[in-house]
Amino acid sequence: xxxxxxxxxxxxxxxxxxxxxxxxxxxxxxxxxxxxxxxxxxxxxxxxxxxxxxxxxxxxxxxxxxxxxxxxxxxxxxxxxxxxxxxxxxxxxxxxxxxxxxxxxxxxxxxxxxxxxxxxxxxxxxxxxxxxxxxxxxxxxxxxxxxxxxxxxxxxxxxxxxxxxxxxxxxxxxxxxxxxxxxxxxxxxxxxxxxxxxxxxxxxxxxxxxxxxxxxxxxxxxxxxxxxxxxxxxxxxxxxxxxxxxxxxxxxxxxxxxxxxxxxxxxxxxxxxxxxxxxxxxxx
Amino acid sequence: xxxxxxxxxxxxxxxxxxxxxxxxxxxxxxxxxxxxxxxxxxxxxxxxxxxxxxxxxxxxxxxxxxxxxxxxxxxxxxxxxxxxxxxxxxxxxxxxxxxxxxxxxxxxxxxxxxxxxxxxxxxxxxxxxxxxxxxxxxxxxxxxxxxxxxxxxxxxxxxxxxxxxxxxxxxxxxxxxxxxxxxxxxxxxxxxxxxxxxxxxxxxxxxxxxxxxxxxxxxxxxxxxxxxxxxxxxxxxxxxxxxxxxxxxxxxxxxxxxxxxxxxxxxxxxxxxxxxxxxxxxxxxxxxxxxxxxxxxxx
Numbered sequence: 001x002x003x004x005x006x007x008x009x010x011x012x013x014x015x016x017x018x019x020x021x022x023x024x025x026x027x028x029x030x031x032x033x034x035x036x037x038x039x040x041x042x043x044x045x046x047x048x049x050x051x052x053x054x055x056x057x058x059x060x061x062x063x064x065x066x067x068x069x070x071x072x073x074x075x076x077x078x079x080x081x082x083x084x085x086x087x088x089x090x091x092x093x094x095x096x097x098x099x100x101x102x103x104x105x106x107x108x109x110x111x112x113x114x115x116x117x118x119x120x121x122x123x124x125x126x127x128x129x130x131x132x133x134x135x136x137x138x139x140x141x142x143x144x145x146x147x148x149x150x151x152x153x154x155x156x157x158x159x160x161x162x163x164x165x166x167x168x169x170x171x172x173x174x175x176x177x178x179x180x181x182x183x184x185x186x187x188x189x190x191x192x193x194x195x196x197x198x199x200x201x202x203x204x205x206x207x208x209x210x211x212x213x214x215x216x217x218x219x220x221x222x223x224x225x226x227x228x229x230x231x232x233x234x235x236x237x238x239x240x241x242x243x244x245x246x247x248x249x250x251x252x253x254x255x256x257x258x259x260x261x262x263x264x265x266x267x268x269x270x271x272x273x274x275x276x277x278x279x280x281x282x283x284x
Numbered sequence: 285x286x287x288x289x290x291x292x293x294x295x296x297x298x299x300x301x302x303x304x305x306x307x308x309x310x311x312x313x314x315x316x317x318x319x320x321x322x323x324x325x326x327x328x329x330x331x332x333x334x335x336x337x338x339x340x341x342x343x344x345x346x347x348x349x350x351x352x353x354x355x356x357x358x359x360x361x362x363x364x365x366x367x368x369x370x371x372x373x374x375x376x377x378x379x380x381x382x383x384x385x386x387x388x389x390x391x392x393x394x395x396x397x398x399x400x401x402x403x404x405x406x407x408x409x410x411x412x413x414x415x416x417x418x419x420x421x422x423x424x425x426x427x428x429x430x431x432x433x434x435x436x437x438x439x440x441x442x443x444x445x446x447x448x449x450x451x452x453x454x455x456x457x458x459x460x461x462x463x464x465x466x467x468x469x470x471x472x473x474x475x476x477x478x479x480x481x482x483x484x485x486x487x488x489x490x491x492x493x494x495x496x497x498x499x500x501x502x503x504x505x506x507x508x509x510x511x512x513x514x515x516x517x518x519x520x521x522x523x524x525x526x527x528x529x530x531x532x533x534x535x536x537x538x539x540x541x542x543x544x545x546x547x548x549x550x551x552x553x554x555x556x557x558x559x560x561x562x563x564x565x566x567x568x569x570x571x572x573x574x575x576x577x578x579x580x581x582x583x
Contacts (some may be wrong), residue, residue: 002323127559129521132539139551140310212418219420220525224540236420237379243426243529247434254430257423264418 023273026266033263036082044076047233052234056249066251068242079254081233085260088149088227088234089215095153096214097160097207104164105199109172109191119165122158129157130217137227148227152217164204167199174198205274212267219260235260288574296567303356303559308353309554310331311546318342322366340364352399362553367545372553375538382444385535386526387519389454392460395512401462402469402504403496409470416463421522425456440533453530461515468511471506479503506576513569517562 036043051071059066065074107118125133137151167175171177172195180194221227222236230237235256319336326332337343344352362372401409423446432452433441440449476482477500485495521534527536535554542550574580 014452047517120298120302121306123299124306124559127299127303127517127562128307128555129517129558129562131521131524132555132558135524135539135543136310136551136555138305139546140313141547142546143402143544166570195533217419220422223420223422223525224528226543239420239423239426246426246430250430253426257420261415261419261423264420268414268418 002047020273023268026269026273029121029262029266030270033082033086033266037086038078038083040080044079045073047072047077047080048231049073049076054224055066056150056252057107058249059251065255066249068238068252069245069256070247074238074252074255075244077233077238077261077271078235081235081238081256084145084228084232084234085215085218085236085263088145088152089211091149092152092156092218093207093211095150096156097203098209099153099157100160101164101196101200101203103157104161105168105191105196107161108168108199109195112184115165118161122161128155128231130213131220134217134221135224138221143226143229145228148218148221151221152214154216156214159210160203160206163202164199167202168195168229171195202278205271208267208274209271211265212271215260215267216264285574288581289571292567292570296563300560300563302476303563304354304357304556306349306424307555307559310348311552316502347532357556362556365542365547365550367542367547367550368566370424372549374552376535376553377558379533379535382532383520383523383527383536386450386453386457386523386532386534389450390457390461390519390522391512391516393454393458394465394515395508397458397462398465398469398508401466402473403493403501406473407472409466413463413467416459419460421456421460422525422529424459425526428452428456430531434552444532444534448557449530449532452559453526453532456529457519457526460522461519465508465511466517469504469508472507473500476500476503506573510569510573516565517558520558520561 035187040047049072051067053071054063054067056069057063057067057071065078068074068077103118103122105117110118112220128136132149134148137154138147141147141150176259177181177190177194180190185194210249218227219236219239222234223240225237225240228234228238230241238256239253239260242249242256245252318340319333319342322336322340323332341349341352353363362376364370365372365375368375401412405412429441429452432438438448439452440446443449446546473496475494479500482495482500485499488490490498508530523534524536524539526532528540535557539551539554541547542554
């Protein structure tokens with residue numbers, strides 16, 4: 001016979017249940033990536049030191065990921081590249097989340113006309129493929145890391161704005177909001193104290209998944225040469241640089257590419273795990 | 285029925301207008317004047333400046349220029365390239381076919397592969413889908429290129445001269461699409477297999493595979509087709525990167541060159557064209573739904 005567990009104790013018990021191995025691996029990988037971004041010299045040496053005697057060397061004990069066309073250690077470049085790639089992704093996601101919350105709140109709480117106008121602009125923005133929207137911005141603002149970050153941020157705004165708008169519509173009808181109005185709460189207080197915190201629920205999870213998307217987009221754009229310029233190690237740029245030597249040294253572009261993939265998969269796995277937790281589906 | 289059709293077409297036109305306007309607005313906000321952009325690295329004298337202003341009608345009010353832009357765009361005239369001094373439609377037109385060919389080939393391959401995954405490897409679809417969706421498409425391209433072109437020599441390394449040159453790029457772009465579609469298909473199949481008609485079919489003694497392909501698949505296919513029409517826009521965006529990997533001619537090459545040389549009319553035209561393709565395909569899908577599902581005609 002099984003005893004149905006309910007109440008706070010049950011919730012605690014369930015949350016103690018071990019997560020699936022995939023999630024554990026993903027979290028560990030992300031922690032290592034974060035550590036590499038914060039303190040790269042802990043893992044590897046100088047990413048810029050060229051060694052003309054060991055050009056395009058295969059992966060070995062001394063060079064785990066081999067060396068590139070200038071004899072630089074690919075592993076060291078991947079490790080140091082974590083700071084570039086992750087910070088581009090995180091900054092772009094922060095821009096998208098911040099702008100998305102602001103516009104979503106405006107659409108959800110504003111006048112019907114404002115809502116209609118904003119919602120249509122989200123639709124219009126979503127009609128552009130992300131890559132092209134970002135390229136349009138870069139064509140106007142010029143290439144470079146800052147412009148890359150803003151371009152990706154703008155491209156991802158509609159995603160968050162829509163969710164916040166939908167949440168706002170739910171929250172503004174909730175009893176605690178009508179009660180706050182009845183108690184005479186001022187409008188700023190109403191928005192900041194009662195609406196905003198309750199609108200934000202799904203945002204962290206979406207931001208984690210969105211971060212994966214931002215990193216993917218950043219890698220693609222810097223692969224096209226729109227991001228940080230050589231010799232700074234950035235994952236997309238490394239894949240692009242190594243491409244010219246693909247027929248003799250696959251590792252110089254494929255191995256950095258696998259690290260990008262692993263990062264995005266980990267972010268998605270962790271994001272989806274918390275999404276299920278959030279929606280209570282993981283309990284079943 | 286007619287109101288439902290008109291409403292969907294109207295919504296499509298509205299989104300397209302908003303998209304074109306947003307892109308044009310972004311152009312106006314560009315730092316530096318249009319004259320500077322046209323001159324580029326060329327000779328810069330007051331005489332040439334006056335000539336450019338006159339030739340490009342830059343002395344008119346911004347609103348007039350905007351309305352003129354909309355009017356021309358509606359007639360398929362997307363302006364002139366700053367750099368090449370040719371109509372944008374001529375620059376883009378010749379490159380459109382290779383890109384569309386690639387996008388359609390990728391969409392077909394993606395759909396077929398998704399069906400294979402969803403029917404024959406249902407348990408694995410979520411893992412396969414996750415990996416395919418998370419891998420940067422250009423990495424897939426690079427790996428395929430290094431294995432099948434450089435090592436085995438089965439396919440040409442670059443260009444668009446034969447059907448063989450289309451295979452690897454189409455697979456590269458089709459794989460992520462297949463990943464997404466397989467997940468949507470699987471969810472649809474799981475839902476359909478719990479419906480009463482699936483139980484009935486099983487009760488009639490049909491094997492599980494037959495229940496799946498003959499009964500459940502029809503229901504699962506609809507959301508997948510919506511997804512496919514949605515991802516066609518993503519495909520057009522994806523060609524920009526994949527054409528670079530495989531050295532194929534097409535819109536992507538034109539776009540990257542235009543971005544690098546700040547040839548804004550060309551970038552603007554490609555962006556609006558991509559939005560138009562997206563809006564048209566989604567409107568057509570919406571209309572097809574009206575034909576398939578009578579319930580939607582009423583609202």
